[in-house]
Amino acid sequence: MGNTICTPPNRASTYGREVDVKASAESVHPMPSSVAVTIAIKAQLAISTSIDNSLRKEKFEHSRRAKILLLGGADAGKSTILKQMRILHMTGFSELEMHSFYNYLRFNVFEIFHEIAMGVQENILAVSEDEKLMIYRFAEGISWFIGIEDEIETQYLLNFLEFESVQTFMKLHPNYASLPDNAHYYLPKLHKLLAPEHIPTAEDILHLRIPTTGISEINFEFSANAIRLIDVGGQRTYRKKWIHCFDGVAAVLFVASLAAYDQALEGVDIDSKPVLHRDLFPPVQLSEVRDSTNEEYEKRVNRLRDSVKLFGEMLRCRFLRSSSFILFLNKTDLFAKKLPLSPLSEHFSSYDGTTNEQASEYLKDQFLKRKSKNDTERTLYSHYTCATDTNNVEFVFKAACDIVFQRNLHTTGAMKCVQ
Ligand SMILES: Nc1nc2c(ncn2[C@@H]2O[C@H](COP(=O)(O)OP(=O)(O)O)[C@@H](O)[C@H]2O)c(=O)[nH]1
Numbered sequence: 199m200g201n202t203i204c205t206p207p208n209r210a211s212t213y214g215r216e217v218d219v220k221a222s223a224e225s226v227h228p229m230p231s232s233v234a235v236t237i238a239i240k241a242q243l244a245i246s247t248s249i250d251n252s253l254r255k256e257k258f259e260h261s262r263r264a265k266i267l268l269l270g271g272a273d274a275g276k277s278t279i280l281k282q283m284r285i286l287h288m289t290g291f292s293e294l295e296m297h298s299f300y301n302y303l304r305f306n307v308f309e310i311f312h313e314i315a316m317g318v319q320e321n322i323l324a325v326s327e328d329e330k331l332m333i334y335r336f337a338e339g340i341s342w343f344i345g346i347e348d349e350i351e352t353q354y355l356l357n358f359l360e361f362e363s364v365q366t367f368m369k370l371h372p373n374y375a376s377l378p379d380n381a382h383y384y385l386p387k388l389h390k391l392l393a394p395e396h397i398p399t400a401e402d403i404l405h406l407r408i409p410t411t412g413i414s415e416i417n418f419e420f421s422a423n424a425i426r427l428i429d430v431g432g433q434r435t436y437r438k439k440w441i442h443c444f445d446g447v448a449a450v451l452f453v454a455s456l457a458a459y460d461q462a463l464e465g466v467d468i469d470s471k472p473v474l475h476r477d478l479f480p481p482v483q484l485s486e487v488r489d490s491t492n493e494e495y496e497k498r499v500n501r502l503r504d505s506v507k508l509f510g511e512m513l514r515c516r517f518l519r520s521s522s523f524i525l526f527l528n529k530t531d532l533f534a535k536k537l538p539l540s541p542l543s544e545h546f547s548s549y550d551g552t553t554n555e556q557a558s559e560y561l562k563d564q565f566l567k568r569k570s571k572n573d574t575e576r577t578l579y580s581h582y583t584c585a586t587d588t589n590n591v592e593f594v595f596k597a598a599c600d601i602v603f604q605r606n607l608h609t610t611g612a613m614k615c616v617q
Pocket residue numbers: 270271272273274275276277278279379380404405406407408409410432453528529530531532583584585586587
Protein backbone atom coordinates (compact mmCIF):
# COMPACT_ATOMS: atom_id res chain seq x y z
CA MET A 199 0.00 0.00 0.00
CA GLY A 200 1.49 3.31 -0.95
CA ASN A 201 1.62 6.52 0.88
CA THR A 202 -1.18 7.90 -1.12
CA ILE A 203 -3.69 5.56 0.52
CA CYS A 204 -2.68 6.06 4.17
CA THR A 205 -2.01 9.71 3.91
CA PRO A 206 -4.89 12.12 3.43
CA PRO A 207 -4.65 13.50 -0.07
CA ASN A 208 -4.16 17.06 1.10
CA ARG A 209 -1.11 16.10 3.13
CA ALA A 210 0.35 13.99 0.32
CA SER A 211 -0.10 16.83 -2.04
CA THR A 212 2.02 19.09 0.12
CA TYR A 213 4.96 16.72 -0.38
CA GLY A 214 4.22 16.08 -4.02
CA ARG A 215 5.47 18.09 -6.86
CA GLU A 216 2.03 18.75 -8.36
CA VAL A 217 -0.26 20.93 -6.36
CA ASP A 218 -3.82 19.67 -6.47
CA VAL A 219 -6.17 22.71 -6.36
CA LYS A 220 -8.92 20.84 -4.50
CA ALA A 221 -6.38 19.46 -2.03
CA SER A 222 -4.79 22.80 -1.38
CA ALA A 223 -8.18 24.36 -0.78
CA GLU A 224 -8.97 21.69 1.78
CA SER A 225 -5.67 22.36 3.49
CA VAL A 226 -6.79 25.93 4.09
CA HIS A 227 -10.17 24.71 5.39
CA PRO A 228 -9.48 21.46 7.17
CA MET A 229 -11.99 18.59 6.84
CA PRO A 230 -14.93 19.31 9.15
CA SER A 231 -15.44 17.08 12.11
CA SER A 232 -18.79 15.27 12.46
CA VAL A 233 -19.94 17.97 14.90
CA ALA A 234 -19.09 20.65 12.41
CA VAL A 235 -20.95 18.68 9.68
CA THR A 236 -24.05 18.46 11.86
CA ILE A 237 -23.91 22.17 12.55
CA ALA A 238 -23.47 22.95 8.87
CA ILE A 239 -26.39 20.69 7.89
CA LYS A 240 -28.54 22.28 10.56
CA ALA A 241 -27.60 25.74 9.34
CA GLN A 242 -28.40 24.74 5.78
CA LEU A 243 -31.72 23.31 6.86
CA ALA A 244 -32.52 26.52 8.70
CA ILE A 245 -31.71 28.56 5.60
CA SER A 246 -33.77 26.26 3.42
CA THR A 247 -36.73 26.38 5.84
CA SER A 248 -36.53 30.14 5.97
CA ILE A 249 -36.47 30.34 2.15
CA ASP A 250 -39.45 27.95 2.00
CA ASN A 251 -41.30 30.07 4.51
CA SER A 252 -40.68 33.30 2.70
CA LEU A 253 -41.66 31.67 -0.61
CA ARG A 254 -44.85 30.41 0.97
CA LYS A 255 -45.48 33.82 2.44
CA GLU A 256 -44.85 35.40 -0.93
CA LYS A 257 -47.24 32.95 -2.58
CA PHE A 258 -49.83 33.70 0.04
CA GLU A 259 -49.29 37.44 -0.36
CA HIS A 260 -49.59 37.00 -4.11
CA SER A 261 -52.74 34.93 -3.72
CA ARG A 262 -54.40 37.63 -1.62
CA ARG A 263 -53.60 40.38 -4.11
CA ALA A 264 -55.61 40.93 -7.23
CA LYS A 265 -55.58 43.35 -10.07
CA ILE A 266 -59.13 43.72 -11.29
CA LEU A 267 -59.97 45.57 -14.47
CA LEU A 268 -63.31 47.26 -15.16
CA LEU A 269 -63.96 47.07 -18.89
CA GLY A 270 -66.96 47.88 -21.05
CA GLY A 271 -68.36 50.53 -23.36
CA ALA A 272 -69.01 54.14 -22.42
CA ASP A 273 -71.79 54.80 -19.89
CA ALA A 274 -72.06 51.15 -18.86
CA GLY A 275 -71.51 51.86 -15.15
CA LYS A 276 -67.78 51.14 -14.61
CA SER A 277 -66.95 54.35 -12.75
CA THR A 278 -70.09 53.98 -10.66
CA ILE A 279 -68.79 50.64 -9.41
CA LEU A 280 -65.44 52.26 -8.62
CA LYS A 281 -67.29 54.99 -6.66
CA GLN A 282 -69.19 52.32 -4.76
CA MET A 283 -65.89 50.75 -3.71
CA ARG A 284 -64.70 54.13 -2.44
CA ILE A 285 -67.89 54.46 -0.40
CA LEU A 286 -67.82 50.88 0.87
CA HIS A 287 -64.14 50.22 1.45
CA MET A 288 -62.35 53.55 1.50
CA THR A 289 -62.92 56.92 3.07
CA GLY A 290 -65.36 58.21 0.47
CA PHE A 291 -64.65 61.56 -1.21
CA SER A 292 -62.56 64.59 -0.30
CA GLU A 293 -63.97 68.09 0.15
CA LEU A 294 -62.40 69.15 -3.11
CA GLU A 295 -64.06 66.30 -4.94
CA MET A 296 -67.42 67.11 -3.35
CA HIS A 297 -67.09 70.65 -4.68
CA SER A 298 -66.36 69.42 -8.18
CA PHE A 299 -69.28 66.96 -7.90
CA TYR A 300 -71.63 69.89 -7.26
CA ASN A 301 -70.39 71.57 -10.45
CA TYR A 302 -70.73 68.33 -12.38
CA LEU A 303 -74.23 67.94 -11.06
CA ARG A 304 -75.22 71.29 -12.57
CA PHE A 305 -73.48 70.33 -15.77
CA ASN A 306 -75.35 66.99 -15.88
CA VAL A 307 -78.62 68.90 -15.56
CA PHE A 308 -77.58 71.03 -18.54
CA GLU A 309 -76.82 67.87 -20.51
CA ILE A 310 -80.28 66.49 -19.72
CA PHE A 311 -81.97 69.75 -20.71
CA HIS A 312 -79.94 69.93 -23.89
CA GLU A 313 -81.31 66.52 -24.93
CA ILE A 314 -84.86 67.50 -23.97
CA ALA A 315 -84.59 70.77 -25.93
CA MET A 316 -83.34 68.87 -28.98
CA GLY A 317 -86.23 66.43 -28.56
CA VAL A 318 -88.74 69.28 -28.32
CA GLN A 319 -87.35 70.89 -31.47
CA GLU A 320 -87.47 67.62 -33.37
CA ASN A 321 -90.82 66.36 -32.16
CA ILE A 322 -93.13 69.18 -31.22
CA LEU A 323 -94.33 71.51 -33.92
CA ALA A 324 -96.10 74.10 -31.81
CA VAL A 325 -93.85 75.81 -29.27
CA SER A 326 -95.05 79.14 -27.86
CA GLU A 327 -93.00 82.22 -28.70
CA ASP A 328 -92.15 82.67 -24.98
CA GLU A 329 -90.55 79.28 -24.79
CA LYS A 330 -88.97 79.14 -28.23
CA LEU A 331 -85.90 81.21 -27.42
CA MET A 332 -84.94 79.28 -24.29
CA ILE A 333 -85.56 75.94 -26.01
CA TYR A 334 -83.23 77.14 -28.74
CA ARG A 335 -80.56 78.20 -26.19
CA PHE A 336 -80.62 74.87 -24.36
CA ALA A 337 -80.54 73.00 -27.68
CA GLU A 338 -77.44 74.98 -28.66
CA GLY A 339 -75.49 73.83 -25.61
CA ILE A 340 -74.06 75.46 -22.55
CA SER A 341 -72.26 78.39 -24.19
CA TRP A 342 -75.01 81.02 -23.74
CA PHE A 343 -75.17 80.29 -19.98
CA ILE A 344 -71.45 80.70 -19.27
CA GLY A 345 -70.81 83.71 -17.06
CA ILE A 346 -74.37 83.98 -15.77
CA GLU A 347 -74.70 84.21 -11.98
CA ASP A 348 -75.58 80.96 -10.26
CA GLU A 349 -78.88 82.25 -8.90
CA ILE A 350 -80.13 83.41 -12.30
CA GLU A 351 -78.89 80.24 -13.95
CA THR A 352 -80.81 78.17 -11.37
CA GLN A 353 -83.95 80.12 -12.19
CA TYR A 354 -83.50 79.42 -15.92
CA LEU A 355 -83.12 75.73 -15.17
CA LEU A 356 -86.16 75.53 -12.93
CA ASN A 357 -88.30 77.53 -15.38
CA PHE A 358 -87.32 75.25 -18.23
CA LEU A 359 -88.94 72.25 -16.57
CA GLU A 360 -92.21 74.16 -16.24
CA PHE A 361 -92.44 74.94 -19.97
CA GLU A 362 -95.58 73.51 -21.54
CA SER A 363 -93.64 72.20 -24.51
CA VAL A 364 -91.16 70.43 -22.22
CA GLN A 365 -93.89 68.88 -20.11
CA THR A 366 -95.80 67.69 -23.19
CA PHE A 367 -92.63 66.23 -24.63
CA MET A 368 -91.78 64.39 -21.40
CA LYS A 369 -95.31 62.95 -21.23
CA LEU A 370 -95.15 61.77 -24.84
CA HIS A 371 -91.57 60.46 -24.62
CA PRO A 372 -90.85 59.52 -21.01
CA ASN A 373 -88.34 57.06 -22.32
CA TYR A 374 -86.66 59.26 -24.92
CA ALA A 375 -83.63 57.18 -25.95
CA SER A 376 -81.17 60.10 -26.03
CA LEU A 377 -82.03 61.21 -22.51
CA PRO A 378 -79.10 60.55 -20.17
CA ASP A 379 -79.84 57.69 -17.77
CA ASN A 380 -79.58 59.92 -14.71
CA ALA A 381 -82.49 62.12 -15.85
CA HIS A 382 -84.96 59.86 -14.06
CA TYR A 383 -83.11 60.41 -10.82
CA TYR A 384 -82.29 64.13 -11.04
CA LEU A 385 -85.41 65.66 -12.59
CA PRO A 386 -87.90 64.88 -9.79
CA LYS A 387 -85.61 66.48 -7.18
CA LEU A 388 -84.24 69.39 -9.15
CA HIS A 389 -85.25 72.13 -6.67
CA LYS A 390 -83.39 70.42 -3.85
CA LEU A 391 -80.34 69.61 -5.95
CA LEU A 392 -79.89 73.15 -7.24
CA ALA A 393 -80.23 74.84 -3.85
CA PRO A 394 -76.92 76.65 -3.12
CA GLU A 395 -76.57 75.00 0.29
CA HIS A 396 -77.07 71.51 -1.11
CA ILE A 397 -74.20 69.12 -0.50
CA PRO A 398 -74.39 66.18 -2.92
CA THR A 399 -75.33 62.95 -1.13
CA ALA A 400 -73.72 59.59 -1.89
CA GLU A 401 -76.73 58.76 -4.06
CA ASP A 402 -76.42 62.05 -5.98
CA ILE A 403 -72.76 61.27 -6.62
CA LEU A 404 -73.50 57.72 -7.77
CA HIS A 405 -75.86 59.13 -10.40
CA LEU A 406 -73.34 61.63 -11.74
CA ARG A 407 -72.14 61.10 -15.25
CA ILE A 408 -68.51 62.13 -15.52
CA PRO A 409 -66.86 60.65 -18.61
CA THR A 410 -63.61 58.89 -17.74
CA THR A 411 -60.94 60.12 -20.09
CA GLY A 412 -57.88 58.30 -18.84
CA ILE A 413 -57.13 55.37 -16.58
CA SER A 414 -57.80 55.64 -12.87
CA GLU A 415 -57.15 53.14 -10.12
CA ILE A 416 -57.87 52.62 -6.45
CA ASN A 417 -56.27 50.23 -3.97
CA PHE A 418 -58.17 48.87 -1.02
CA GLU A 419 -58.43 45.96 1.39
CA PHE A 420 -61.41 43.68 0.99
CA SER A 421 -62.04 40.53 3.10
CA ALA A 422 -58.34 40.33 4.00
CA ASN A 423 -57.39 40.71 0.34
CA ALA A 424 -55.63 43.58 -1.38
CA ILE A 425 -57.50 44.80 -4.44
CA ARG A 426 -56.19 47.03 -7.15
CA LEU A 427 -59.21 48.15 -9.14
CA ILE A 428 -58.64 49.87 -12.46
CA ASP A 429 -61.21 51.92 -14.35
CA VAL A 430 -60.82 53.02 -17.96
CA GLY A 431 -62.51 55.34 -20.43
CA GLY A 432 -65.03 53.32 -22.44
CA GLN A 433 -65.40 55.43 -25.60
CA ARG A 434 -63.88 53.88 -28.64
CA THR A 435 -61.18 56.51 -28.84
CA TYR A 436 -59.88 55.52 -25.38
CA ARG A 437 -59.94 51.78 -25.91
CA LYS A 438 -56.52 51.71 -27.54
CA LYS A 439 -55.03 52.74 -24.19
CA TRP A 440 -56.47 49.75 -22.40
CA ILE A 441 -53.57 47.57 -23.38
CA HIS A 442 -51.36 49.41 -20.87
CA CYS A 443 -53.36 47.79 -18.05
CA PHE A 444 -53.51 44.24 -19.36
CA ASP A 445 -50.48 42.87 -17.55
CA GLY A 446 -51.19 40.44 -14.68
CA VAL A 447 -54.94 40.94 -14.61
CA ALA A 448 -56.61 38.45 -12.25
CA ALA A 449 -60.10 39.32 -13.38
CA VAL A 450 -61.98 41.45 -15.84
CA LEU A 451 -65.27 42.84 -14.61
CA PHE A 452 -66.96 43.51 -17.90
CA VAL A 453 -69.79 45.97 -17.37
CA ALA A 454 -72.59 46.22 -19.94
CA SER A 455 -75.73 48.30 -19.73
CA LEU A 456 -78.87 46.26 -20.39
CA ALA A 457 -80.68 49.56 -20.84
CA ALA A 458 -78.53 50.27 -23.91
CA TYR A 459 -80.54 47.86 -26.10
CA ASP A 460 -82.43 50.75 -27.71
CA GLN A 461 -79.64 53.33 -27.66
CA ALA A 462 -77.22 54.31 -30.39
CA LEU A 463 -73.55 55.03 -29.82
CA GLU A 464 -72.83 58.68 -29.19
CA GLY A 465 -71.48 60.85 -31.97
CA VAL A 466 -68.00 60.69 -30.55
CA ASP A 467 -68.05 56.92 -30.80
CA ILE A 468 -69.40 56.78 -34.31
CA ASP A 469 -67.41 59.57 -35.87
CA SER A 470 -63.99 59.07 -34.36
CA LYS A 471 -61.87 56.68 -36.25
CA PRO A 472 -60.01 54.88 -33.51
CA VAL A 473 -56.35 54.04 -33.78
CA LEU A 474 -56.79 50.38 -33.22
CA HIS A 475 -54.37 47.97 -31.75
CA ARG A 476 -54.50 45.00 -34.05
CA ASP A 477 -54.30 42.46 -31.27
CA LEU A 478 -57.21 44.02 -29.49
CA PHE A 479 -59.54 45.31 -32.10
CA PRO A 480 -59.64 43.84 -35.56
CA PRO A 481 -60.07 47.03 -37.56
CA VAL A 482 -63.52 47.77 -38.97
CA GLN A 483 -63.44 50.31 -41.76
CA LEU A 484 -65.79 53.16 -41.06
CA SER A 485 -66.51 53.51 -44.76
CA GLU A 486 -67.63 49.88 -44.72
CA VAL A 487 -70.17 50.73 -42.03
CA ARG A 488 -71.32 53.91 -43.75
CA ASP A 489 -71.70 52.18 -47.10
CA SER A 490 -73.78 49.34 -45.75
CA THR A 491 -77.59 49.43 -45.81
CA ASN A 492 -79.33 51.70 -43.39
CA GLU A 493 -80.60 48.81 -41.30
CA GLU A 494 -77.15 47.28 -41.09
CA TYR A 495 -75.67 50.66 -40.18
CA GLU A 496 -78.15 51.04 -37.33
CA LYS A 497 -77.28 47.59 -36.09
CA ARG A 498 -73.59 48.34 -36.10
CA VAL A 499 -73.98 51.40 -33.91
CA ASN A 500 -76.49 50.00 -31.44
CA ARG A 501 -74.87 50.42 -28.03
CA LEU A 502 -75.63 46.96 -26.77
CA ARG A 503 -74.42 45.28 -29.93
CA ASP A 504 -71.21 47.29 -29.67
CA SER A 505 -70.83 46.07 -26.11
CA VAL A 506 -71.41 42.43 -27.09
CA LYS A 507 -68.82 42.76 -29.82
CA LEU A 508 -66.33 44.35 -27.46
CA PHE A 509 -66.88 41.55 -24.94
CA GLY A 510 -66.00 38.98 -27.62
CA GLU A 511 -62.86 40.94 -28.54
CA MET A 512 -61.75 41.06 -24.92
CA LEU A 513 -62.34 37.33 -24.49
CA ARG A 514 -60.14 36.66 -27.49
CA CYS A 515 -57.44 39.09 -26.44
CA ARG A 516 -54.28 37.08 -25.88
CA PHE A 517 -53.10 39.25 -22.99
CA LEU A 518 -56.22 38.37 -21.02
CA ARG A 519 -56.29 34.66 -21.72
CA SER A 520 -55.53 33.70 -18.14
CA SER A 521 -57.86 36.27 -16.57
CA SER A 522 -61.25 35.37 -15.09
CA PHE A 523 -64.16 37.07 -16.83
CA ILE A 524 -67.15 38.22 -14.85
CA LEU A 525 -69.95 39.90 -16.75
CA PHE A 526 -72.03 42.54 -14.98
CA LEU A 527 -75.31 43.02 -16.84
CA ASN A 528 -75.99 46.42 -15.39
CA LYS A 529 -78.81 48.98 -15.11
CA THR A 530 -81.45 46.36 -14.34
CA ASP A 531 -83.61 49.11 -12.79
CA LEU A 532 -83.71 51.18 -15.99
CA PHE A 533 -84.09 48.06 -18.11
CA ALA A 534 -87.21 47.02 -16.17
CA LYS A 535 -88.68 50.51 -16.59
CA LYS A 536 -88.10 50.90 -20.30
CA LEU A 537 -88.84 47.36 -21.52
CA PRO A 538 -92.67 47.73 -21.55
CA LEU A 539 -92.33 51.05 -23.43
CA SER A 540 -89.65 50.07 -25.90
CA PRO A 541 -90.01 46.42 -27.03
CA LEU A 542 -86.75 44.50 -27.28
CA SER A 543 -87.93 42.77 -30.47
CA GLU A 544 -87.86 46.12 -32.28
CA HIS A 545 -84.10 46.22 -31.79
CA PHE A 546 -83.25 42.50 -31.76
CA SER A 547 -85.47 40.82 -34.34
CA SER A 548 -84.64 37.25 -33.20
CA TYR A 549 -86.12 37.91 -29.75
CA ASP A 550 -89.64 36.56 -29.31
CA GLY A 551 -90.11 36.54 -25.54
CA THR A 552 -92.49 38.63 -23.48
CA THR A 553 -91.22 38.94 -19.90
CA ASN A 554 -88.41 40.92 -18.29
CA GLU A 555 -86.74 37.66 -17.30
CA GLN A 556 -86.82 36.29 -20.86
CA ALA A 557 -85.46 39.56 -22.22
CA SER A 558 -82.60 39.64 -19.69
CA GLU A 559 -81.71 36.01 -20.38
CA TYR A 560 -81.81 36.62 -24.12
CA LEU A 561 -79.38 39.52 -23.80
CA LYS A 562 -77.12 37.60 -21.43
CA ASP A 563 -76.98 34.85 -24.02
CA GLN A 564 -75.81 37.34 -26.67
CA PHE A 565 -72.73 37.93 -24.52
CA LEU A 566 -72.05 34.40 -23.35
CA LYS A 567 -72.17 32.90 -26.81
CA ARG A 568 -69.24 35.11 -27.77
CA LYS A 569 -66.96 32.69 -25.95
CA SER A 570 -65.06 30.54 -28.39
CA LYS A 571 -65.65 26.77 -28.33
CA ASN A 572 -61.89 26.30 -28.06
CA ASP A 573 -61.81 28.36 -24.86
CA THR A 574 -62.58 25.36 -22.67
CA GLU A 575 -60.59 26.28 -19.56
CA ARG A 576 -62.43 29.43 -18.64
CA THR A 577 -65.82 29.62 -17.03
CA LEU A 578 -67.74 32.81 -17.64
CA TYR A 579 -69.61 34.20 -14.68
CA SER A 580 -72.41 36.72 -14.90
CA HIS A 581 -74.54 38.82 -12.59
CA TYR A 582 -77.48 41.15 -13.08
CA THR A 583 -76.54 44.39 -11.36
CA CYS A 584 -77.70 47.85 -10.47
CA ALA A 585 -74.49 49.83 -9.96
CA THR A 586 -76.24 52.71 -8.20
CA ASP A 587 -77.55 50.33 -5.51
CA THR A 588 -74.82 50.04 -2.88
CA ASN A 589 -76.15 46.79 -1.34
CA ASN A 590 -76.39 45.11 -4.70
CA VAL A 591 -72.84 46.12 -5.67
CA GLU A 592 -71.49 44.97 -2.32
CA PHE A 593 -73.07 41.57 -2.87
CA VAL A 594 -71.96 41.03 -6.48
CA PHE A 595 -68.47 42.37 -5.86
CA LYS A 596 -68.01 39.88 -3.05
CA ALA A 597 -69.23 37.06 -5.28
CA ALA A 598 -66.78 38.17 -7.99
CA CYS A 599 -63.90 38.32 -5.49
CA ASP A 600 -64.72 34.84 -4.19
CA ILE A 601 -64.18 33.53 -7.71
CA VAL A 602 -60.95 35.49 -8.18
CA PHE A 603 -59.34 34.47 -4.89
CA GLN A 604 -60.44 30.87 -5.04
CA ARG A 605 -58.74 30.70 -8.45
CA ASN A 606 -55.71 32.58 -7.14
CA LEU A 607 -55.24 30.08 -4.33
CA HIS A 608 -55.35 27.18 -6.76
CA THR A 609 -53.03 28.69 -9.35
CA THR A 610 -50.39 29.84 -6.86
CA GLY A 611 -50.63 26.60 -4.87
CA ALA A 612 -51.05 28.71 -1.74
CA MET A 613 -54.09 26.67 -0.67
CA LYS A 614 -51.98 24.64 1.78
CA CYS A 615 -50.60 27.55 3.71
CA VAL A 616 -53.94 29.11 4.45
CA GLN A 617 -55.61 25.92 5.60
N1 LIG B 1 -80.22 53.97 -12.84
C1 LIG B 1 -79.00 53.49 -12.98
N2 LIG B 1 -78.03 54.32 -13.41
C2 LIG B 1 -76.78 53.79 -13.53
C3 LIG B 1 -76.47 52.44 -13.21
N3 LIG B 1 -75.13 52.25 -13.42
C4 LIG B 1 -74.65 53.43 -13.83
N4 LIG B 1 -75.63 54.36 -13.91
C5 LIG B 1 -75.52 55.75 -14.37
O1 LIG B 1 -75.06 55.74 -15.71
C6 LIG B 1 -74.21 56.85 -15.95
C7 LIG B 1 -72.87 56.39 -16.48
O2 LIG B 1 -72.22 55.61 -15.51
P1 LIG B 1 -70.62 55.55 -15.40
O3 LIG B 1 -70.30 54.72 -14.23
O4 LIG B 1 -70.04 56.90 -15.48
O5 LIG B 1 -70.30 54.73 -16.74
P2 LIG B 1 -68.87 54.38 -17.37
O6 LIG B 1 -68.74 55.24 -18.58
O7 LIG B 1 -68.95 52.93 -17.73
O8 LIG B 1 -67.81 54.65 -16.35
C8 LIG B 1 -74.10 57.59 -14.61
O9 LIG B 1 -75.03 58.64 -14.62
C9 LIG B 1 -74.49 56.54 -13.59
O10 LIG B 1 -75.09 57.11 -12.45
C10 LIG B 1 -77.54 51.59 -12.77
O11 LIG B 1 -77.37 50.40 -12.51
N5 LIG B 1 -78.77 52.17 -12.68
